[in-house]
Amino acid sequence: MKNIQETISVEEQQKILEKFDPESGARQYKGWMQWVIFILLLSFSIFQLYTAIKGILPAQLQRSIHLGFALGLIFLLFPARKKSPKRGKIVWYDVILSLLGFGVGAYWPLNYNKLITSIGVLDSVDFYVGIAAILLVLEATRRVVGIPITIISILFLLYALYGPYMPGFLVHRGISLDRLVQTMFFTTEGILGTPLSVSSTFIFLFLLFGAFLVKTGVGSYFNDLAVSIAGRRTGGPAKVAIFSSALQGTISGSSVANVVTSGSFTIPMMKKLGYKREFAGGVEAAASTGGQLMPPIMGAAAFLMVEFIGGGITYWDIAKAAAIPALLYFTGIWIMTHFEAKRLGLQGLTKEEMPNRLQVFKKLYLLTPILAVIILLMTGRSVMNAALWSIVITIAVGFINRLLDRSAKFSIVDLVVALTDGARTALGVAAATACAGIIVGVVTKTGLGLKLGTGLLTLANDKLLLTLFFTMIASLILGMGSPTTANYVITSTIAAPAIILMGIPDLAAHLFVFYFGIMADITPPVALAAFAAAGVASGEPLRTGVNSAKLAIAAFIIPYMFVLSPELLMIDTTWYQLIWVVATAIAGMMAVGAGVIGYWYRRLNPVERLISIGAGLALIYPEGMTDFIGLLVFIGLIVLQFIFKGNKQQPSAMQG
Known part of the structure; x- marks a missing residue:
């Protein structure tokens, strides 16, 4: 295949990622500090794999050790300010915060028997450790995830403390500081609650799976496969973006990361064909954002959904239910780009610009790990078991690919690096879920979820469509600048109950808020995925956001469809x-x-x-x-x- 476009450099990709994705702004160390970070990240992954294979530790131990690794590494890797002049150097106060983070994580393992037998009674050391845990989680989240979710969590803490002074239906008896600290760190209802539980088990393993997919070359193969299938069609490069981004979503789980990774390849190709910059960026942003909606792996929030819905629902139930809505989403974008290409008179790639299809299709075995996940989940395997076996299969495919393709590179070194890459990716999720646990803890203790759900129904005058509309607006606003994981936790505890009270199945209600939380990434005025795409395309950000929202119009309709007609989720049909x-x-x-x-x-x-x-x-x-x-x-x-x-x-x- 000829070089049909100039892809942006790795340095430019990193700058765009750092601008729109806080998780990409880590310090780049050299020398002995680089090895310290490497060993800590590797230890994090080894701990997670060991407990997944040998058996999960008691809840407080598993989650606190997971949290300790995350906090300690975040303060070493992520500077206090985005434009810190010492990005590659260790700062003394971050060393102190890092040691405190590791210490907080070690507090439960070191005092397990005492804490278990004295539930409800905190001594002065426990109290200050709990305070430190809350403050460290808030600051770590601010650094690696962003300020919006941090502010929301602080507001929830203030709501818990000052409940008697709240207006109207929001009033409650209030929670003392001692009781709040106990709930937040010394029970499994706060920081160490369900969100962090999922992060310390299912999510970490699937992030490792994604890291191994990248190292084995599956990620780059997605682009070649997409070009082979869609490149010659009308407006081919746009359809390549749709196809490859749907596949890339399996690996990244981040709209912004997906945009920059696949967009650096597809956006220049679309521009060269004749698409306007803002439209090319909009296509990539809409397609990349939809990657989190595509089974079998739908981003971290989908794993949380298993725990939040309960009632014996499995991850396969969620993936199966999401299949048709995801298909409709990408079909909608495909249709829109096709009509735009026809309107502009754009054709596909020439024969000379296409890769050798035979050579591409010969490597279809690289998709074996993705098929393995689907089959393992279908056959009733647990999510953790499916993730573990998928990692093993990915490693095997990597070595097989190296034997069959001399240009492929996969070695023991790559295997070890994949372990550290997976752990690095998990830091943002761990911080977000720990911070989200604060919100869940406050909602549980104050009954705020039911109050807001009832208030939403009153505002909507008990009309289903109005309730759905207000829930959509709430999800979009809360999702602006927040990661999908945190957004889903908030909306599922606050907004989803209102829909469920209208008699809608739990799965449909949770998928509704899940969809719109993700759509916040391409909905102006704060559309981070669209803004990142504008950076790659050198386009105008707001116009790119408008184009991405227009192209993804199906995503603003489909959730209403499956709430009104659960047949789309394969429920009772x-x-x-x-x-x-x-x-x-x-x-x-x-x-x-x-x-x-x-x-x-x-x-x-x-x-x-x-x-x-x-x-x-x-x-x-x-x-x-x-x-x-x-x-x-x-x-x-x-x-x-x-x-x-x-x-x-x-x-x-x-x-x-």
Whole structure:
């Protein structure tokens, strides 16, 4: 394949990541400090693998040791200020904070018997250790995750302390400082609660799995496979971005990281073909953000969902339920980019620009680890067991690939480096889940979740669509600048109960807030994934955000669809119902896409665009009469398109 675009340099990628993704702003050490960090990261991964294989430790021990590793490493790796002049040098106060972080993590293992037998009674040392734990978690989260979730957590702590002074239905008896400290660090209802539990077990292993996928070359193979499948099609590079980003989401779990990684390849390719900068960036941002919605691995928040919903639900149940909505999401983006390419008269890549398909398809065995995850989960294996075996299979595939392809590089050194890379990636998740545990603890102790759920229903006058709308707005606002994990924890404890009170299945309610928490990454005015894409494309950030939200319009519709019609989640449905709902939804998105872009088989005038959007929404709404009306209008629009197609001058690549 010829060099069809100039990809941005590694240095430029890192600058963009550091600007929009706090987790990428780590210090780069050299010399002896580099080896200290390396050994600590490796020890972190070895501890997690050891407990996964031999058996998880008691909850307080497993979670506190996990937290101690994370806190200690965060203060060594992440500076207090983003533009710190000593980014590559150790700072004395960070050494102190790091030692305190490790110490807090070691406090439970060193005092386990005493703390277990004296539940409810704290001595002065316990109290100050608890205070230190709260403050260290807040500061570590600020450094590695960002300020929004930190501020929200502080507000929740203040709410717990000053409950009697709260207005209206928010009032409560208040929690004393001693009781609050006890809840936050000496029970499994606060920092050491369910979110950190999932981080210290399932999530860490899947982050390791992602690190091994990168080292074995699966990540780069996704791009080659995407180009081979979609490159020659109309507007091929945009479709390559959609396809590769859906696959890359399996590895990264971060919208911003996905944008910069795959976007450095796809965005220049789209620009060269003729797409505008902001549209090219919007395509990549929308597709990369959707990577977290794509099973079998849907980002850290999906693992939390297993614990939050409970009731015997498995991760496979969630992945299966999310499959059709994810398919519809990417279908919607595909349709929109196709119509835009037709409107601009853009073609696909030339034969000379394409890779050798035979050589690419010969390496399909690199997808074995992804298939292994699906099969293992389908056969009823636990999430941890599936993750462990997937790591083993990935390592095996890496060595097999090295034997079959002389250009491939995978060695024992790469294996060890993958262990440290996985641990480094886990730091942000550990901080976010620990901080989210503060929020969950306050909600549990004050009953705030039920109060806000009831208040939301009152505001919506017990109308389902209004309740969904207000929940969507809350999820988007809370998700601005916050990681998906923390956003899901907040919305699932505050907003999801309101939907459940309306009689909606728990899984549909939780997926609803999960979707919109993720969509915050491409929803202006704070759209971090879109802004990162604008940085790669050298485009205008806000305009890129508008384009990404427009392209992902399906994601703003699909959650309403599966709440109103749980058949899309394969809940209590037949194959006949499922096929009908999916078929009408795809037809509806085609009509909406044509109306938004302004092109179908020819350019649409303003009236046709409005009719097309209306017909699409009628088809998407899961109700018999609206489907029938929408289908009639849809067919009529297609007929009219063909009748008048020849009378309209086809656009050239210079138009639009």
